[in-house]
Amino acid sequence: MKKFLALLFFLGALFISNTYAATIGDVALRFCNNSGSLEKTISLTTSGQEQKEICMMLINGSYEPTDVSINFVDGTITNDADQKKACKNEGENQNFGQYMTLENKTISVPARGNTTFTGVLELPEEAAGEIHGCVTYFINNEKNQKEMFTIMVRRANFIDIFAKGIVTIGLEFVDIESPTKSISKNPKLVSFFDTKENKLYIQSMLRNKGTAEQGITIKGEIKNRFGYKKTFFEEKRTIFSKQTSNINNVIDDLPFYKGPFTITYSVEHSANVSEGLETDTEEKTGILAETTSILIITPATxxxxxxxxxxxxxxxxxxxxxxxxxxxxxxxxxxxxxxxxxxxxxxxx
Missing domain, CATH: 1.20.5 (Single alpha-helices involved in coiled-coils or other helix-helix interfaces)
Incomplete structure (x- = not known):
């Protein structure tokens, strides 16, 4: 009987410890730069080589103390029509994350308590314009090993930086390295035709090589010499500085005879230069275009x-x-x- 009660006590203690162990859902991060108030996001103004402190607080809502890992990554926007703000993967820190320093990236937070810590941002001298980043945080014991992959549950808060200075303007199509052989001879506009699905897949990529954000309108057209012409894609987007935007489309209603086609992507772009910034050129708007010819041969052809x-x-x-x-x-x-x-x-x- 005593052994049975001891077993019940052990199982109960194990259940309670698992129930009340802190998860990332119990932890919240807030910015404390403004005295007396805590904010979910923060916007700062700085200049290249100026050190800017960012005050942060971790709040633990669980009944167990926990250790929280902190990291800084670049911010981005979703590659779709919604254009929602998002955070890049861990390790993608070229534009923002690499310029943040933190003495200790593992922060201990007491049960039902909080811990305040400070990170320091120092951008390079040439940095200018709007820079978007994220502070991400997670609990190490919540990493789950799934075969060859590690699934990490994280949370994040946005950090928006306005860096004073001279912004550069530039937008370009980039070559795409694809493992599948493209039927297009233009590496900046690759395409594949799936004979089973009877669908044409088209891929392209734009890169904002400047430090000014770009507002763009993308238009995709396909035509042939027999009078067929179609606008298969039209969308407005924003591309952050030093980032890329993928353009992926599928056409499933080509004429039954297929044959030769010409595909064109045209991009109207305009640099979003905020007040207080200078530019390296007077040309803030323009039009880019990439064209390719393809030949689709099927039995119907x-x-x-x-x-x-x-x-x-x-x-x-x-x-x-x-x-x-x-x-x-x-x-x-x-x-x-x-x-x-x-x-x-x-x-x-």
């Missing part, structure tokens, strides 16, 4: 070509036969005229 050739052959045969008939008629008429002329001459004699 061969049938269409065969039918076309038969039609051409039929028309040619009809024209030749008609010409031959006219020539024969003219020859017969001339022959009769000659006989009549001979008869008249004979009577005159």
């Amino acid at each position: 061969y049938i269409s070509v065969l039918v076309f050739l038969l039609i051409i052959a039929g028309i040619s045969f009809f024209i030749i036969r008609r010409k031959h008939k006219k020539t024969k008629t003219a020859h017969t008429t001339n022959h009769k005229g000659t006989k009549k002329h001979h008869k008249i001459v004979a009577e005159t004699s």
Whole structure:
């Protein structure tokens, strides 16, 4: 009986410890730069090589103390029509995260308590414009090993920086390295045709190589020489500085005969230069375009070509036969005229 009660006590203690152990859902991060108030997000103004302190507080709502890991990554926006703010993956820190320093990236937070700590931001001298970042935090024991992958549950808060200075402006299409052979000869606009699904897949990528944000309007068109023309994509987006935006489209209603097509992406772009910033050029707007030709061949293409050739052959045969008939008629008429002329001459004699 005593052993049974001891077992129940052990299981109960284990259940309670698991129930009240802190999870990332119990932890919240707030910014405390403004005296007397805690904020979920923060916006700061700074300059290159200026050190800027960012005050942060971790709040533990559980009944167990916990250790929380802190990291800084670049901010971005979702690659769709919604254009929502988001945080990049751990380790993607080229524009913001690498310029944040923190003495200790593991913060201990007491049960039902909080811990305040400070990070320091120091951008390089040439940094200018709007820079977006995130502070991410997670509990190490919540990493789950799933076969070859590690799933980490994290939370994040946005950090928006306005860096005074001279912004650069530049936008370009970039080459795409694809493991699948493209039917397009333009590496900046690759395409694949799935014969089973009868769908054309098109991929392209834009890169904002400047430090000014770019507002863009993308338009995709496809056409052929037989009168087919379609606008298959049109969307407005924003591309943060030094970031890329993928353009992925699928066309599933091409003409049944397929054949040669021309695909064009045109991009109207305008640099978003905030008040107080200077630019390295007066040209803040422009239009980019990339075009490629593709050839799609299916059984229907061969049938269409065969039918076309038969039609051409039929028309040619009809024209030749008609010409031959006219020539024969003219020859017969001339022959009769000659006989009549001979008869008249004979009577005159």
